[in-house]
Amino acid sequence: MKFFVTGVNGQLGHDVMNELHKRGHEGVGSDLSEAYAGVQDGSAVTGMPYMSLDITDETAVRKVISEVKPEVVIHCAAWTAVDLAEEEDKRAVVKHVNVDGTRNIAQACKEQDCKMLYLSTDYVFNGQGTTPWDPDCKDYHPLNVYGQSKLDGELAVSSVLEKYFIVRIAWVFGLNGKNFIKTMINVGKTHEEVRVVNDQIGTPTYTYDLARLLIDMCETEKYGYYHATNSELPEEPDSEDNLKTDGLDTDAQKPKTGYISWYDFCVEIYRQYGLTTKITPVTTAEYGLSKAARPFNSRLDKRKLVENGFTPLPVWTDAVSRYLKEAKL
């Protein structure tokens, strides 16, 4: 199959291109730069066909997609700087990229009669409660500018197209870009203590694992909304861990089962990496630094993947382990 991928200089686009190559699909990548500008790691994406494309340029989007004639477009490009998006002078450009840009891609897909896969986020929900969000839940209430723009991008896709996948992901990490793991390891190496929030709950997503699932999906006609992150560690019946009620436990020997907090994520990163930096759990209010409001409940219900015959992503602890080996931080 022939794929066109936006945002290949970013975390996910990079891994999607490499997965396409691995499976023998034809992949054409794009991003803002003149030539591929992601990490020069010698992987397939660095030598695959590439076209410079600003997704906000409607004419250019139409032209490029009509020339490439893909069967599927995987739309990874986005404005992803969540806090910066809150600044008054950035709001218009965030909307332009994430909403108008996405609509341009959707319209070009309609003209070419090709499938589109759009990446979205847990931030379309308000984060209230403790129940995992169902992918078909329409109770949207984004708390920040970025979340609103990603939701409006979803609505642009669903209003223009019939053959689309909308896949919500969360807490993304990949080899090609900045992410929580890299940041926490760098900070942990230079500080004796770090403070990490313990009341935002979810699961992380390794782009390498996600890329495999996205292409599995695109090879089907099972359109619709999905949630996809790495899997939770299953509960161990009768284990001592089940007696622990929250993430405040500082026993770094065993990672937490079920959904986790950023604090739990950091504990496991340091445990695997071998860092002994003290990690202090704090509430979002105590942490207090971020401009954008973030949801407390980012639990994404991923059962629909299995119900539709897709293989879910491996557990997050395994993803962290493979990532640390690959990233050589």
Ligand SMILES: NC(=O)c1ccc[n+]([C@@H]2O[C@H](COP(=O)([O-])OP(=O)(O)OC[C@H]3O[C@@H](n4cnc5c(N)ncnc54)[C@H](OP(=O)(O)O)[C@@H]3O)[C@@H](O)[C@H]2O)c1
């Ligand atoms: N990262 C997360 O934690 C997270 C969580 C949930 C959902 N998502 C979604 O998952 C997708 C992939 O995320 P990611 O982490 O791989 O993103 P990323 O690393 O930030 O990559 C996005 C890429 O899109 C490019 N881009 C920005 N504006 C563009 C434009 N006008 N035209 C063409 N390309 C443009 C960026 O270029 P510049 O860097 O030069 O701007 C960047 O290379 C996005 O849709 C994102 O919203 C991410």
